[in-house]
Amino acid sequence: xxxxxxxxxxxxxxxxxxxxxxxxxxxxxxxxxxxxxxxxxxxxxxxxxxxxxxxxxxxxxxxxxxxxxxxxxxxxxxxxxxxxxxxxxxxxxxx
Amino acid sequence: xxxxxxxxxxxxxxxxxxxxxxxxxxxxxxxxxxxxxxxxxxxxxxxxxxxxxxxxxxxxxxxxxxxxxxxxxxxxxxxxxxxxxxxxxxxxxxxxxxxxxxxxxxxxxxxxxxxxxxxxxxxxxxxxxxxxxxxxxxxxxxxxxxxxxxxxxxxxxxxxxxxxxxxxxxxxxxxxxxxxxxxxxxxxxxxxxxxxxxxxxxxxxxxxxxxxxxxxxxxxxxxxxxxxxxxxxxxxxxxxxxxxxxxxxxxxxxxxxxxxxxxxxxxxxxxxxxxxxxxxxxxxxxxxxxxxxxxxxxxxxxxxxxxxxxxxxxxxxxxxxxxxxxxxxxxxxxxxxxxxxxxxxxxxxxxxxxxxxxxxxxxxxxxxxxxxxxxxxxxxxxxxxxxxxxxxxxxxxxxxxxxxxxxxxxxxxxxxxxxxxxxxxxxxxxxxxxxxxxxxxxxxxxxxxxxxxxxxxxxxxxxxxxxxxxxxxxxxxxxxxxxxxxxxxxxxxxxxxxxxxxxxxxxxxxxxxxxxxxxxxxxxxxxxxxxxxxxxxxxxxxxxxxxxxxxxxxxxxxxxxxxxxx
Numbered sequence: 001x002x003x004x005x006x007x008x009x010x011x012x013x014x015x016x017x018x019x020x021x022x023x024x025x026x027x028x029x030x031x032x033x034x035x036x037x038x039x040x041x042x043x044x045x046x047x048x049x050x051x052x053x054x055x056x057x058x059x060x061x062x063x064x065x066x067x068x069x070x071x072x073x074x075x076x077x078x079x080x081x082x083x084x085x086x087x088x089x090x091x092x093x094x095x
Numbered sequence: 096x097x098x099x100x101x102x103x104x105x106x107x108x109x110x111x112x113x114x115x116x117x118x119x120x121x122x123x124x125x126x127x128x129x130x131x132x133x134x135x136x137x138x139x140x141x142x143x144x145x146x147x148x149x150x151x152x153x154x155x156x157x158x159x160x161x162x163x164x165x166x167x168x169x170x171x172x173x174x175x176x177x178x179x180x181x182x183x184x185x186x187x188x189x190x191x192x193x194x195x196x197x198x199x200x201x202x203x204x205x206x207x208x209x210x211x212x213x214x215x216x217x218x219x220x221x222x223x224x225x226x227x228x229x230x231x232x233x234x235x236x237x238x239x240x241x242x243x244x245x246x247x248x249x250x251x252x253x254x255x256x257x258x259x260x261x262x263x264x265x266x267x268x269x270x271x272x273x274x275x276x277x278x279x280x281x282x283x284x285x286x287x288x289x290x291x292x293x294x295x296x297x298x299x300x301x302x303x304x305x306x307x308x309x310x311x312x313x314x315x316x317x318x319x320x321x322x323x324x325x326x327x328x329x330x331x332x333x334x335x336x337x338x339x340x341x342x343x344x345x346x347x348x349x350x351x352x353x354x355x356x357x358x359x360x361x362x363x364x365x366x367x368x369x370x371x372x373x374x375x376x377x378x379x380x381x382x383x384x385x386x387x388x389x390x391x392x393x394x395x396x397x398x399x400x401x402x403x404x405x406x407x408x409x410x411x412x413x414x415x416x417x418x419x420x421x422x423x424x425x426x427x428x429x430x431x432x433x434x435x436x437x438x439x440x441x442x443x444x445x446x447x448x449x450x451x452x453x454x455x456x457x458x459x460x461x462x463x464x465x466x467x468x469x470x471x472x473x474x475x476x477x478x479x480x481x482x483x484x485x486x487x488x489x490x491x492x493x494x495x496x497x498x499x500x501x502x503x504x505x506x507x508x509x510x511x512x513x514x515x516x517x518x519x520x521x522x523x524x525x526x527x528x529x530x531x532x533x534x535x536x537x538x539x540x541x542x543x544x545x546x547x548x549x550x551x552x553x554x555x556x557x558x559x560x561x562x563x564x565x566x567x568x569x570x571x572x573x574x575x576x577x578x579x580x581x582x583x584x585x586x587x588x589x590x591x592x593x594x595x596x597x598x599x600x601x602x603x604x605x606x607x608x609x610x611x612x613x614x615x616x617x618x619x620x621x622x623x624x625x626x627x628x629x630x631x632x633x634x635x636x637x638x639x640x641x642x643x644x645x646x647x648x649x650x651x652x653x654x655x656x657x658x659x660x661x
Contacts, residue, residue: 054472058517061570086521086540087566
């Protein structure tokens with residue numbers, strides 16, 4: 001789910017973001033963000049994101065490269081652990 | 096080649112299944128057909144029963160009309176009809192009241208009777224020779240009146256035939272009661288008739304003669320013909336005196352016996368089973384066509400599979416080569432440094448697929464031992480390509496720097512350059528001074544290693560290190576990596592691994608877990624598995640035991656480094 005307004009992209013991720021789902025998610029986000037190049041802030045709602053694999057991290061990294069201010073809200077414990085372990089959490093604003 | 100042989104097995108199995116399927120089809124088809132034939136036969140039997148019941152009713156009705164007429168004529172002319180309980184009957188002439196008619200009177204009586212009974216085609220009375228002695232006929236007096244068209248003709252049978260030897264006279268006079276003759280061709284009219292005969296007895300039970308009424312049974316044949324529903328068969332009525340054998344291959348035979356005879360229908364089976372035989376033929380043809388189509392399709396598919404398989408075999412052999420190349424990048428000879436007593440180490444790498452994205456590496460420059468364990472995001476060929484790049488860069492960069500943070504930084508810059516796919520690599524890089532045991536390391540987003548320390552009493556204490564995480568390599572070129580330092584005492588060791596170890600799952604999706612790694616360390620100590628190799632082998636065995644046959648989902652890499660001291 002992605003919604004773009006006033007140079008901000010609000011993204012909702014849910015379920016598992018792994019090798020099986022990541023390509024589809026990446027394609028969707030890429031297409032949406034391509035049309036709105038002036039995004040200054042990306043906000044990810046991870047309330048229902050239960051699992052993230054290294055393929056999923058690549059998607060997050062792609063977003064982070066697009067926009068320096070990338071936030072992840074309501075991150076679950078397991079997902080948080082993966083973000084911290086790889087250091088990628090440091091690149092994001094996590095809450 | 097092995098693949099193609101396997102294909103041959105698939106071919107054999109499929110062919111076998113097809114043959115069995117065909118057999119089952121024909122068996123099922125045959126069974127259905129057999130049941131259907133039983134049903135058709137049963138239905139035909141029922142129909143024949145009904146048809147015969149109609150015909151029988153008609154025939155019996157006609158016969159009993161003739162019999163009644165006969166009894167009426169006999170009682171009017173000669174005397175009482177005596178009926179016995181068993182159904183037999185004869186005519187008893189009362190000599191006191193009976194006036195023997197003249198020959199002419201006989202004919203007239205018979206003519207008037209025929210005139211009144213159109214059903215009857217002829218009447219004959221045969222007398223014993225003694226009854227009309229004056230006539231002086233050759234064989235006796237046997238007046239016979241027959242209907243020929245509209246006129247009635249008189250004959251004296253006794254002038255030219257010994258009627259007393261003919262069935263119509265002989266049988267009732269011998270048996271003493273009434274009798275239906277078999278149908279015979281009546282000469283004057285050239286029509287098929289049957290005659291009802293009854294013996295006449297005089298005073299003292301002396302035989303006087305026989306009276307016979309003939310009826311046309313041609314109508315019976317018509318009725319029987321109509322009762323048979325099949326063109327190639329006729330229903331026949333066999334009299335009791337006819338022997339028959341009711342069995343004929345490929346024929347439907349129906350018999351129905353009554354006191355008056357046996358009804359019998361013999362018919363070629365294909366007429367009775369007409370519809371069924373068409374169905375049988377159609378289904379057989381459809382079955383054969385389907386079978387042929389199946390075989391053609393199967394051969395086509397098999398050819399196609401063969402092509403794919405050859406291509407696949409080619410690809411697999413390429414993957415095998417790639418795997419060999421990748422494994423050749425990883426140091427595997429042990430003892431790794433036979434002339435270095437300061438170290439005991441062992442590395443293990445098992446990819447989940449033919450090629451993988453995990454790596455470990457180590458070497459010695461001077462008195463510095465460089466080592467690293469890395470994990471490229473993703474699996475398979477893409478990860479393995481990235482892994483090869485990481486390993487080459489690592490070897491290159493370490494030529495110029497022995498500081499892990501600098502090495503990580505340089506690797507990160509090189510890998511981030513043009514990394515559009517955002518593939519990244521977590522890595523733990525360490526440099527151990529073999530003289531002093533001084534260890535410097537940098538953790539680039541990798542799992543924290545396990546460290547085995549020695550306490551004041553030289554007892555081993557095992558725990559996870561808590562290194563600074565930094566960031567995985569290849570993500571952001573500008574990231575500043577920071578390294579850490581510690582000192583290893585004699586007998587202290589590091590266990591590095593990738594998440595394929597802790598995240599190895601069993602069928603219930605339970606992960607091996609970090610605690611299990613620590614537990615394993617304790618157990619190996621108790622089991623006196625002291626060398627790095629023994630420990631790694633045991634850990635791998637425990638992981639496999641945990642997975643219990645479930646496919647390995649991620650690459651598994653373990654590197655154990657023990658500092659033995661100077």
